[in-house]
Amino acid sequence: MTFNDRIFGVLMLVLAVAYGWGASQFPEPFGGAESIGPETFPYLLAVVLGLSSLYMMVRPDPDNAWPWSRTGLELVVAVVVLLLYAGLLQPLGFIVSTALAVGTLCWRMGAAPLKAYATGLVSGVVVFLLFSFALDLSLPLGVLSFLEVS
């Protein structure tokens, strides 16, 4: 099967065309046009990417299998965990969000739940203390802000 490379080639061709079109929409720089404007280099790149993506469509490599079903779901879960981690870092604070995120990841990768979340909590506390006291860098405390020592 050679679908992957062909589909990716089509996507990259679309990107190349969109990127090139985007470059043609740049306003003329202040002080008038020069021999090389802001759009010249992007034009070159659009041509290079366009040609190489055409090559990928014509001469694709054999596919690597995508992990559908369960493993695929695990991957989606992992990405969601990472996004939630990023989003909750400030509201929940570093220690709580780390305990949850690292714990969930460890658990989903095969650790026993209790051990997983314990790992998350311990690593969160250790890194927090290390950053706050040794490196003098403030990480958000979030819901634990009542612990703040000033």
Add this chain to the structure above:
Amino acid sequence: METLGFLIDGFGVALAPHNLMFALMGAFLGTLIGALPGLGPANGVAILIPLAFTLGLAPETALIMLTAVYAGAMYGGRISSILLNIPGDEPAMMTCLDGYPMAQQGKASEALAISAVASFIGSLVATIGLILLAPLLADFALTFGPAEYFALFLLAFATLGGITGKNPMKTVVAAAIGLMISTVGIDSTGVQRYTFGTMELYEGIDFIIAIVGLFAISELLFFIEEKAGGGKEKMAVNKLSLTWRDIRNILPSSFRGGVLGFIAGVLPGAGASLGSFIGYTLEKKVVGNKGYFGKGDPRGVAGPEAGNNGASSGALVPMLTLGVPGSGTTAVLLALLISLNITPGPLMFTQNADIVWGVIAALLIGNFLLLVLNIPLVGIFVKLLSVPPMYLLPIVTMIAFVGIYSISNTVFDLYFMVAFGVAGYIFRKLEIPLVPIILGLLLGPEMEKNLRHAMDISDGDWTILWNSGLAIGLWVFAGLGLILPYIVGPILRRRMRVATGAGSSGSD
């Protein structure tokens, strides 16, 4: 003799107590990174860059620490090759051939010690080569004009896949993607490009976020897919009984491997894998029938290991003198230089002489430190091998989050990093190499700047790009770099496979 003076100054920088301390820390961390499963050298150095910033280190200290990490990771990579028959990275593949049989015969600690000595000699030879060659190359590079630089960057991209690379067209796709990402932001004429009115994009995309995302986050996703969550079985390490004779026996192999590796590292497109492969093949040829290669010959450990480390020091030559890295890890070191506001290239040797020579001296000192660290502490590193990735990788991911968050304290960057991680996973599935993307991100602004300068000089005449003999030569080599893999690549790859295949069947 000018070089010697600079080098002595360099030692003055590198031997300052705090620099020495950070070099030691870097060497230790680096070996750890190399030894731990699922943490390649490029990945490890990338995660440590933001941390080096948050520590508020001086440029030379940060660079010394991360160079030590780089050297250490090369040492650490061999541990899993020898004990588990799992190469930490591609260049370590050849070390498996004789290292693992040695471990099976109950000579694991001898194999580890021999490889440490060989790594040391390989790095030492290559660092001396670096000291001799780098100033010459830097002087030569001063004659480069913008057109030559533009061609040189093309050469760097074209040869990045290496002669053994699979599909050079995918390198081109990757490079184009990287360069495109680098054009996001406000350009030098003040025009906004591809910012879509988003404030966060005005300054462009921070390449450190991209690097950490592409390497660290995609590694996590890969591990989840392979379900490689559990730890590897523990390998017993015997008590070391190494005599001077054993070390004397491997010395010639190590020197040969180091020299070959250095050459492979300096040349564009060869890389460390080829360095260790040639190192091993040459050893087999030189020793001939007297050896028992593939069945645990110490010389078969020493040759490729010295070659591997020689190549990694050799790869620093083009990075420092031309600002053009030849491997993933040197690309990450280049990222560090750029973010420290140091422009790599020939001028660095005159403008930032203290930093360059400090780093070179640190490389020498780092190697001594690593040798001293490695022989007694090997037990600790071996224990770390059995840390299961299911605990390790989430923690590494968390450290990546902390590092990126600490750069600007914005959550936007974290989302960006995750997006890069998912993209990196997809790219790796499609066998699109990640290093050209990163190189594109790093070199994009310089490349465009040189193109503009060249065009300003010629008043819009494109032929200036191939108007000098030097530029034509660079173009030709760039072309060869893309075409040769189609011709030579399959043959070389087959040979490497035959060599490794024969080795593993011999160990059964």
